[in-house]
Amino acid sequence: MLVGMTSNADAPETQSARPPQPRRRAPAGAAVLREDVTEAIRTAVFEELAAVGYGRMSIEGIARRAGVGKTAVYRRWRSKLHLVLDLVSAVAVQGLPMPDTGSLEGDLRLLYEVTSRALRHPVAGQIIPDLQAEAARNPEIAEAMQKALREGQQSVASGIVAAAVARGEMRDGVDEDLTLDLISGPLYWRAVVVRGPKLPKEYLASLARATAAALKAL
Amino acid sequence: MLVGMTSNADAPETQSARPPQPRRRAPAGAAVLREDVTEAIRTAVFEELAAVGYGRMSIEGIARRAGVGKTAVYRRWRSKLHLVLDLVSAVAVQGLPMPDTGSLEGDLRLLYEVTSRALRHPVAGQIIPDLQAEAARNPEIAEAMQKALREGQQSVASGIVAAAVARGEMRDGVDEDLTLDLISGPLYWRAVVVRGPKLPKEYLASLARATAAALKAL
Amino acid sequence: MLVGMTSNADAPETQSARPPQPRRRAPAGAAVLREDVTEAIRTAVFEELAAVGYGRMSIEGIARRAGVGKTAVYRRWRSKLHLVLDLVSAVAVQGLPMPDTGSLEGDLRLLYEVTSRALRHPVAGQIIPDLQAEAARNPEIAEAMQKALREGQQSVASGIVAAAVARGEMRDGVDEDLTLDLISGPLYWRAVVVRGPKLPKEYLASLARATAAALKAL
Amino acid sequence: MLVGMTSNADAPETQSARPPQPRRRAPAGAAVLREDVTEAIRTAVFEELAAVGYGRMSIEGIARRAGVGKTAVYRRWRSKLHLVLDLVSAVAVQGLPMPDTGSLEGDLRLLYEVTSRALRHPVAGQIIPDLQAEAARNPEIAEAMQKALREGQQSVASGIVAAAVARGEMRDGVDEDLTLDLISGPLYWRAVVVRGPKLPKEYLASLARATAAALKAL
DNA sequence: ATGTAAGCGAGACGGTACGTCACGTCTTCAC
DNA sequence: GTGAAGACGTGACGTACCGTCTCGCTTACAT
Numbered sequence A, B, C, D: 001m002l003v004g005m006t007s008n009a010d011a012p013e014t015q016s017a018r019p020p021q022p023r024r025r026a027p028a029g030a031a032v033l034r035e036d037v038t039e040a041i042r043t044a045v046f047e048e049l050a051a052v053g054y055g056r057m058s059i060e061g062i063a064r065r066a067g068v069g070k071t072a073v074y075r076r077w078r079s080k081l082h083l084v085l086d087l088v089s090a091v092a093v094q095g096l097p098m099p100d101t102g103s104l105e106g107d108l109r110l111l112y113e114v115t116s117r118a119l120r121h122p123v124a125g126q127i128i129p130d131l132q133a134e135a136a137r138n139p140e141i142a143e144a145m146q147k148a149l150r151e152g153q154q155s156v157a158s159g160i161v162a163a164a165v166a167r168g169e170m171r172d173g174v175d176e177d178l179t180l181d182l183i184s185g186p187l188y189w190r191a192v193v194v195r196g197p198k199l200p201k202e203y204l205a206s207l208a209r210a211t212a213a214a215l216k217a218l
Numbered sequence E: 001a002t003g004t005a006a007g008c009g010a011g012a013c014g015g016t017a018c019g020t021c022a023c024g025t026c027t028t029c030a031c
Numbered sequence F: 001g002t003g004a005a006g007a008c009g010t011g012a013c014g015t016a017c018c019g020t021c022t023c024g025c026t027t028a029c030a031t
Helices: A035-056 A059-066 A070-076 A080-092 A104-120 A122-135 A139-167 A176-194 A203-216 B035-056 B059-066 B070-076 B080-092 B104-120 B122-135 B139-167 B176-194 B203-216 C035-056 C059-066 C070-076 C080-092 C104-120 C122-135 C139-167 C176-194 C203-216 D035-056 D059-066 D070-076 D080-092 D104-120 D122-135 D139-167 D176-194 D203-216
Strands: none
Touching: A035 A059, A035 A070, A035 A080, A035 A122, A035 B122, A059 A070, A059 A080, A080 A122, A080 A139, A104 A122, A104 A139, A104 A176, A104 A203, A122 A139, A122 A176, A122 B035, A122 B122, A139 A176, A139 B176, A176 A203, A176 B139, A176 B176, A176 B203, A203 B176, A203 B203, B035 B059, B035 B070, B035 B080, B035 B122, B059 B070, B080 B122, B080 B139, B104 B122, B104 B139, B104 B176, B104 B203, B122 B139, B122 B176, B139 B176, B176 B203, C035 C059, C035 C070, C035 C080, C035 C122, C035 D122, C059 C070, C080 C122, C080 C139, C104 C122, C104 C139, C104 C176, C104 C203, C122 C139, C122 C176, C122 D035, C122 D122, C139 C176, C139 D176, C176 C203, C176 D139, C176 D176, C176 D203, C203 D176, C203 D203, D035 D059, D035 D070, D035 D080, D035 D122, D059 D070, D059 D080, D080 D122, D080 D139, D104 D122, D104 D139, D104 D176, D104 D203, D122 D139, D122 D176, D139 D176, D176 D203
16 A cells, blocks of 8 residues: 555456456346446546546546446446555555665665655545545455455565564564554655655665664664 | 544633634624634534544535524634534644653553543544545645644654753754654554554553654654 | 417417416515516417327427427416416417397307317317317316317307397207207217218308207207 | 227237347357247346336346346347337237227227227236337337337227228228327327226216217318 | 258457536625 | 525546457357
């Protein structure tokens, strides 16, 4: 979620989109959702998100932009929320590389580079707060967000911590949630909440150094 | 914003509400926006927020609940967003006490106690992501949010840093934005983004210790 | 209904339109349906009726043509049917002149002249079967149609019969419904059901003569 | 049309359904419209007509009720209208017996007995105005209706008139259309337009007497 | 007996319209 | 001249059918 909304958002291997509706009961000559239509909708959604944002985005608008009937959208997703969530999850989950530089600070530095690049993408910056706001209200969304978080950002951070412990850079047995908060919180706060214009040159390096110090102090 | 949505949300001295629209200084036999109507609307807004959340909340619903015409609302605020923003700012700005415990870690610990109590309030948890999502789109909102942030959370954090520098606990001349991100980020991430069930007993203490270490390492 | 959809369909004294919804409870400064909007809708309805007929006519189309929101239409009439029925009744009821030529045959002749002119109007020819078809299903419509019939065509026919009885041209005490069927049936059948191209010159005269003979034979 | 919708609506010899679309003379390994499917649709149409009426009846509903694909319906008829028209014509055309009582009045009396029984059938009462309303818009429908009329009701009436002329009861050379209008109009008006509750005992007899008088007066 | 063309059910497709809701603006009347 | 009431045009909601169009069967002719 936080990370990963990077390069291949449009890659065809996004095969994970919309698995909740299996389709295909195959008893007889069954009609099947056309993949080109699905793809047109997906594209239109990202364009609409960029253009008007989640809140102003309407199913009608998506269908119009995709050159598709509203029914084609409703046939695939139960609501605007499920639609966006499904698409975004598909993108977010395509994990990010586990860094392995030999030091905690180096690993963090690498993680931050990748993450900050991802968060700088305007669509990410727009959508994330929207989904988060929805999550505050809809438990189904909340859970999907958690899942995306855990499988993306958090799993990498966990790996970094485990490596640091193995190396002896960190104590063993510390509260894992706390370590993840220390790692992910500051950059998110800066990029999404404070939204400063752009990060100074030395920012990520200093952040990695400080965070490493924090983790070692646990 | 982040802090301060504490006790006296309903205190009558919230006279700062809606200062941007000056309106009617009683030039002559002039009619003036009636304060009782304004108050009824304010109350209705908080009730609606609690009942249906920001997204489902409608101006029509507020007016209905307040026993007031839609006009009365629109005469005072330009939109749902300004309305909520105004009310929330009024509440958020009522500063929080500047801690002074004699040590960086102690000051942070105190700040976190207050902040985490504020963020635990369900209305805060609901509204903050909503406003943030809007801010990502509407620069006017964004600025108001920044202002509330600066005058609330950030100013306190600044004070803590300044005291630490004066005490010799931190180097002078470090990137101030970075220090603020390190201070505010982790708790926000935990409380608003990850939304874990509740913080373990030792969490805040450990967080303060780690953050102090991070700041000293800058 | 059958008659009267003649000249002044657009006369302003059509004040009887939409009396079933009284409006005006006047408790305070109440908003009121704007007459210019109502008039625009009425005009649009007649235009749509002429253009696409009752069946293909849609509320959306009416609103579009009238330059009005759909709500404005729904605020006034519960359905397409009530809308058309209301408008048509208003027009139909503006009675037709009671003929008085001194003879049964002469009176019938005059009635037929007026009626056939009215039925020749293309909108009448289109709408009447539509409304009748609806009436076969919706008792509310059926009743309104009956009323329009009674107050229009039938009342004139009754008058003609009464005069003939007074003159001694007809027996007294005959089944009144039967007389009305004999008078109104043939021309309606011809104009609406059979829809022959146009009536031969002598048709109405012969019809009047034959019908007079039928009535006298009762 | 007007008459004949009597007993054997479901007789299997209604082979006349859909003759306008000749379809497949077996050029090669040809498939042929399955008669059992056709029959299932026919049955479903009558059921739907009874259940919801012509206006609310939908092709989808018919196919659903018949347990058949929409395609199967469209393969046989071009539209709801053609479907109903075809079915109804098939029923209507099964002529009615030519009466021959030896007198004009007697013949009319017999015709009216049969006709009024047919019109009393609720499905007839529902469908006829619907088709007529369509005919007012669609010339193809109009022609089919004319044809059904001519081959049903009108041909019988013509026969009655011819016999009366032969007998010397009527003048020769009168406008034939007028005689048909006089014969068919009143009962139709009464049964379909006015829709009075039910006919009084003496009604048909009186009607036949009066109509005979009218015809003789031509 | 086999090959093949067409009928079959299913249902996806782009559309249009439905009747409802809330939007933010505007107008009317009462206090 | 504020304030309630609410009508106004707008536009989206989610649903129902429209008539067209593939899909994979299955069927029954013509070879």
